[in-house]
Amino acid sequence: MEYKAYTSFDPDFLWGAATASFQVEGAVEEDGKGLSVIDVMPKNPAITDFSVAVDHYHHIEEDVALMAELGLKVYRFSIAWTRIFPNGNGEVNQAGVDFYNRLIDALIKHQIEPLVTIYHFDYPQSLVEQYGGWISRESIEDYRAYAEFLFKTYGDRVKYWLTINEQDHVVRIPSRLGLTGEDHYEQLRLGYQANHHMCVATALTIKTFHELGMEGKIGPAVSYSMVHPASSHPDDILASKDAMLIKHNYLMDLHCYGEYSYSFQRYLEERNFTPAIEEGDLELMKQYPPTMLGVNYYFSEAVRAFPATEEFPIGYQKKSLLPEAEAGVFEVVKNENLAATDWGWEIDPVGLRLTLRELYDRYKLPMIITENGIGAYDKLEEGDMIRDDYRISYLREHIKQVKLAINDGVPMLGYCAWSFMDLVSGRNGMEKRYGFVYINREDFDFKDMRRIKKDSFHWYQKVIASNGEDL
Numbered sequence: 338m339e340y341k342a343y344t345s346f347d348p349d350f351l352w353g354a355a356t357a358s359f360q361v362e363g364a365v366e367e368d369g370k371g372l373s374v375i376d377v378m379p380k381n382p383a384i385t386d387f388s389v390a391v392d393h394y395h396h397i398e399e400d401v402a403l404m405a406e407l408g409l410k411v412y413r414f415s416i417a418w419t420r421i422f423p424n425g426n427g428e429v430n431q432a433g434v435d436f437y438n439r440l441i442d443a444l445i446k447h448q449i450e451p452l453v454t455i456y457h458f459d460y461p462q463s464l465v466e467q468y469g470g471w472i473s474r475e476s477i478e479d480y481r482a483y484a485e486f487l488f489k490t491y492g493d494r495v496k497y498w499l500t501i502n503e504q505d506h507v508v509r510i511p512s513r514l515g516l517t518g519e520d521h522y523e524q525l526r527l528g529y530q531a532n533h534h535m536c537v538a539t540a541l542t543i544k545t546f547h548e549l550g551m552e553g554k555i556g557p558a559v560s561y562s563m564v565h566p567a568s569s570h571p572d573d574i575l576a577s578k579d580a581m582l583i584k585h586n587y588l589m590d591l592h593c594y595g596e597y598s599y600s601f602q603r604y605l606e607e608r609n610f611t612p613a614i615e616e617g618d619l620e621l622m623k624q625y626p627p628t629m630l631g632v633n634y635y636f637s638e639a640v641r642a643f644p645a646t647e648e649f650p651i652g653y654q655k656k657s658l659l660p661e662a663e664a665g666v667f668e669v670v671k672n673e674n675l676a677a678t679d680w681g682w683e684i685d686p687v688g689l690r691l692t693l694r695e696l697y698d699r700y701k702l703p704m705i706i707t708e709n710g711i712g713a714y715d716k717l718e719e720g721d722m723i724r725d726d727y728r729i730s731y732l733r734e735h736i737k738q739v740k741l742a743i744n745d746g747v748p749m750l751g752y753c754a755w756s757f758m759d760l761v762s763g764r765n766g767m768e769k770r771y772g773f774v775y776i777n778r779e780d781f782d783f784k785d786m787r788r789i790k791k792d793s794f795h796w797y798q799k800v801i802a803s804n805g806e807d808l
């Protein structure tokens with residue numbers, strides 16, 4: 338829709354950038370930190386692991402000074418559960434608590450609002466060993482108790498909280514659940530059980546948040562993006578609706594309405610994936626929904642129908658981290674209308690406006706973009722220059738669409754680019770860079786870890802200073 342007149346961003350719009358603990362901190366065995374599932378997962382010899390990352394642990398003052406120079410109004414970061422509770426439960430590690438106190442205090446000193454992710458993929462390995470981790474119901478109380486500790490410790494300064502980052506990814510990536518050895522279908526079945534426990538844990542945590550009289554807002558950071566039909570053929574349109582359900586809406590319906598939608602129940606039943614649900618679980622979720630949503634958005638997908646055959650029977654899934662093809666449901670295909678990143682992620686700024694509209698239509702919650710950005714092979718040139726015009730163009734086009742979504746009537750609290758500084762990419766090591774700040778290290782050469790401002794840093798500085806007018 339076009340309009341005769343357009344409004345600007347609110348004066349208190351939170352311009353920000355994000356990171357996650359395991360991708361930036363390093364120091365994985367320092368100052369009493371316990372091991373997480375990320376620390377023990379099998380190493381890929383072709384790329385770096387996360388043990389040193391970009392050494393943010395030893396650079397917080399310098400890094401926060403750069404955030405202030407950039408003009409950030411909000412900084413999204415995650416707390417490493419195993420710095421606070423090395424075993425996931427039990428003894429508190431004071432050195433870990435102090436580290437985040439220092440970080441939060443430094444942010445506040447520079448008038449940067451902290452936006453805290455309680456848990457971003459780095460689940461305590463000890464909980465996997467104690468009782469199997471998220472696949473066991475015992476996990477619920479440990480997560481809640483950890484969150485309660487954070488509320489009581491940092492809640493005097495932190496007003497915005499994200500419960501679990503990209504739960505849909507966690508439940509489908511076996512190493513992030515600490516699973517080993519099970520076959521693909523058993524992993525999926527366990528994943529849906531873990532998913533249920535995470536939803537109950539989220540609701541209980543939101544209950545605790547209210548009971549403690551915490552100010553501010555809380556909700557999950559969800560990976561949510563449009564799945565377009567590859568054509569106007571009704572079968573493809575149905576496939577896109579089903580893909581939206583299986584990839585995204587099943588989880589949002591649980592978080593926001595405490596329900597397994599009728600169609601998702603059928604999907605689970607047919608595959609023997611229905612989790613054990615205890616009395617009161619769904620009621621609890623209904624009673625304690627999120628008060629905001631964090632939205633991670635990078636790309637959209639296009640799908641066509643994928644009729645089951647003898648060769649590919651109903652339920653057959655291409656074994657991949659995320660659902661890309663499932664016989665009898667959908668298959669992801671190339672969208673000829675869109676360009677893609679070097680990693681094949683299709684760039685779709687309008688898809689972001691559609692995503693925000695879809696989420697607000699369905700769930701009516703205020704939102705903040707918690708991740709949006711482009712991974713690229715940045716090149717450090719003479720004179721410490723990084724000419725990342727492709728990043729500027731990606732971010733500019735997406736921010737324009739956030740503004741249009743606001744004009745459509747969607748309440749947006751803010752926008753966090755991914756990422757503040759280069760970090761170790763979830764699956765591609767150091768070669769896939771996202772930051773406004775370049776970190777001078779390679780996969781297997783730590784160099785000097787120098788922080789260098791990219792062209793996009795100077796551009797975003799102006800965007801923030803002009804409250805989104807100077808794009």
Ligand code: BG6
Binds near residue numbers: 502763769
């Ligand atoms: C999101 C995660 O899935 O995508 C981040 O929350 C991650 O942790 C980001 O870095 C980009 O993915 P990748 O694999 O390119 O690092």
